[in-house]
Amino acid sequence: xxxxxxxxxxxxxxxxxxxxxxxxxxxxxxxxxxxxxxxxxxxxxxxxxxxxxxxxxxxxxxxxxxxxxxxxxxxxxxxxxxxxxxxxxxxxxxxxxxxxxxxxxxxxxxxxxxxxxxxxxxxxxxxxxxxxxxxxxx
Amino acid sequence: xxxxxxxxxxxxxxxxxxxxxxxxxxxxxxxxxxxxxxxxxxxxxxxxxxxxxxxxxxxxxxxxxxxxxxxxxxxxxxxxxxxxxxxxxxxxxxxxxxxxxxxxxxxxxxxxxxxxxxxxxxxxxxxxxxxxxxxxxx
DNA sequence: TTTCATAATTGTAATTATTATAAAATTAAA
DNA sequence: TTTAATTTTATAATAATTACAATTATGAAA
Numbered sequence: 001x002x003x004x005x006x007x008x009x010x011x012x013x014x015x016x017x018x019x020x021x022x023x024x025x026x027x028x029x030x031x032x033x034x035x036x037x038x039x040x041x042x043x044x045x046x047x048x049x050x051x052x053x054x055x056x057x058x059x060x061x062x063x064x065x066x067x068x069x070x071x072x073x074x075x076x077x078x079x080x081x082x083x084x085x086x087x088x089x090x091x092x093x094x095x096x097x098x099x100x101x102x103x104x105x106x107x108x109x110x111x112x113x114x115x116x117x118x119x120x121x122x123x124x125x126x127x128x129x130x131x132x133x134x135x136x137x138x
Numbered sequence: 139x140x141x142x143x144x145x146x147x148x149x150x151x152x153x154x155x156x157x158x159x160x161x162x163x164x165x166x167x168x169x170x171x172x173x174x175x176x177x178x179x180x181x182x183x184x185x186x187x188x189x190x191x192x193x194x195x196x197x198x199x200x201x202x203x204x205x206x207x208x209x210x211x212x213x214x215x216x217x218x219x220x221x222x223x224x225x226x227x228x229x230x231x232x233x234x235x236x237x238x239x240x241x242x243x244x245x246x247x248x249x250x251x252x253x254x255x256x257x258x259x260x261x262x263x264x265x266x267x268x269x270x271x272x273x274x275x276x
Numbered sequence: 277t278t279t280c281a282t283a284a285t286t287g288t289a290a291t292t293a294t295t296a297t298a299a300a301a302t303t304a305a306a
Numbered sequence: 307t308t309t310a311a312t313t314t315t316a317t318a319a320t321a322a323t324t325a326c327a328a329t330t331a332t333g334a335a336a
Contacts, residue, residue, distance in 0.1 A: 019284065019331090038322080053286040058323070060284095074212055074264075078294075079322065092253060103252035110248060110263070114241035115230060119268040125248070126212075126264065130257040157302090157313065176293080191315045196294070216323075217293065 014067040024049060025060050026069070026084075035073055035081040035091070035100040075100060075126045090125035096134040103127075152205040162187060163198050164207070164222075173211055173219040173229070173238040213238060213264045228263035234272040241265075 007027050008018035016022060024045055029036070032044075042057045061082055064070040073081040075093045083091075085102060092101040105125055130138075145165050146156035154160060162183055167174070170182075180195045199220055202208040211219040213231045221229075223240060230239040243263055268276075 017283080017332095021285075051286075055287075055324085056285055072215070074215060077210075077212060077218060080215060090250065092256065092258075095259065101252070101256075103250050105251075106247075106249045110243060112228065112241050112243050112265075114239070115265070117270040117273060118230060118239075119273050120230075120265050121233065121267040122265065124262075124264045124266075126262045127250075127253070127258050127260065129259040132255040135255060135257050155303095155312080159314070189315075193295085193316075194314055197314080 011069070014064075014069045016063060016067050016069065021049065021052065021056050022060050022063075025057065026064070029070060029082060029084045033084065035083050037079050037081055039079075041082075073100065074124070075128075088123070090127065092127045092129065092131070094131035094134055095128055096130055099131060101131060149207070152202075152207045154201060154205050154207065159187065159190065159194050160198055160201075163195065164202070167208060167220060167222045171222065171240075173221050175217050175219055177217075179220075211238065212262070213266075226261070228265065230265045230267065230269070232269035232272055233266055234268055237269060239269060 007023050007030070011018040011022060011026060025041060028041055028045060034040075036044075038054065038057050038061065041061075042052065042054045045057075046052050061070065061072075065072055065082075069084070071083050071085075073083050073091055075081070075091050081100060083102075088107050089102045090105050092103055093099075094101070107123070110123070110125075145161050145168070149156040149160060149164060163179060166179055166183060172178075174182075176192065176195050176199065179199075180190065180192045183195075184190050199208065199210075203210055203220075207222070209221050209223075211221050211229055213219070213229050219238060221240075226245050227240045228243050230241055231237075232239070245261070248261070248263075
């Protein structure tokens with residue numbers, strides 16, 4: 001897990017003003033590296049911040065992504081998930097339990113054809129299947 | 139482009155009963171290899187089939203995917219796109235014009251770590267950036 | 277401290293993609 | 307032709323996200 005001593009100064013490092021809500025949301029993402037949805041984040045934090053609005057969660061995640069402190073993961077059909085890991089890695093989605101796992105792959109060995117003169121900004125490798133835990137149950 | 143002489147018999151090959159609507163939708167997918175959305179398919183075909191319902195398009199695409207004759211592409215945040223190409227390939231999304239391009243990559247050279255004892259069913263490589271056409275305009 | 281301007285948060289309503297459901301139409305079989 | 311099964315259709319419901327305006331909090335200047 002990514003260890004941040006002072007969440008406020010980490011946000012400032014990315015030019016994000018550290019409000020109470022923003023600190024709480026970033027703190028949650030750091031401590032729960034489970035690629036949560038907006039709804040999961042909102043529901044968990046609403047207990048501790050009774051006035052929290054879901055719009056704030058949306059606004060904050062969008063802001064975080066624009067400033068490059070988190071990434072959105074598009075592996076689901078219907079909803080966006082969020083990820084604080086900053087190194088390049090792939091995502092595995094278990095078709096049985098729905099969990100999303102990180103994995104490493106050999107990014108530099110990946111060679112393409114058909115993208116000559118294209119500008120590549122972001123590469124994502126996504127795999128669907130059955131995770132180890134579910135596979136052992138069957 | 140995938141060349142199909144007889145669309146009806148191609149559908150039958152995948153155990154899909156070739157109704158009028160199904161033939162029209164599959165024909166559109168074959169002739170318009172642009173990873174269209176449900177809405178794009180519906181709007182184009184509604185001219186020729188005035189009674190066409192969007193639900194039919196949804197039902198048909200779901201059926202097609204279940205029978206393995208098409209694949210859904212999840213590169214967009216908010217909507218699903220559809221693809222008739224059956225060989226393994228990646229998808230490139232242009233952040234400027236929004237177009238989605240196919241590209242080839244060396245699938246067999248892709249090595250993972252962290253997925254030991256996982257069952258892998260489907261791999262997708264997605265890249266975002268700026269396409270050749272848009273890049274030359276800038 | 278008070279005032280003022282700016283930024284952040286909130287609640288509500290609107291939008292959009294998708295799914296559920298049941299009726300109507302079509303097809304295939306007896 | 308009658309009947310049953312399948313397909314299509316229209317409408318309503320769901321769910322994620324965005325738009326928007328009002329409220330609240332923050333920080334600097336007077």
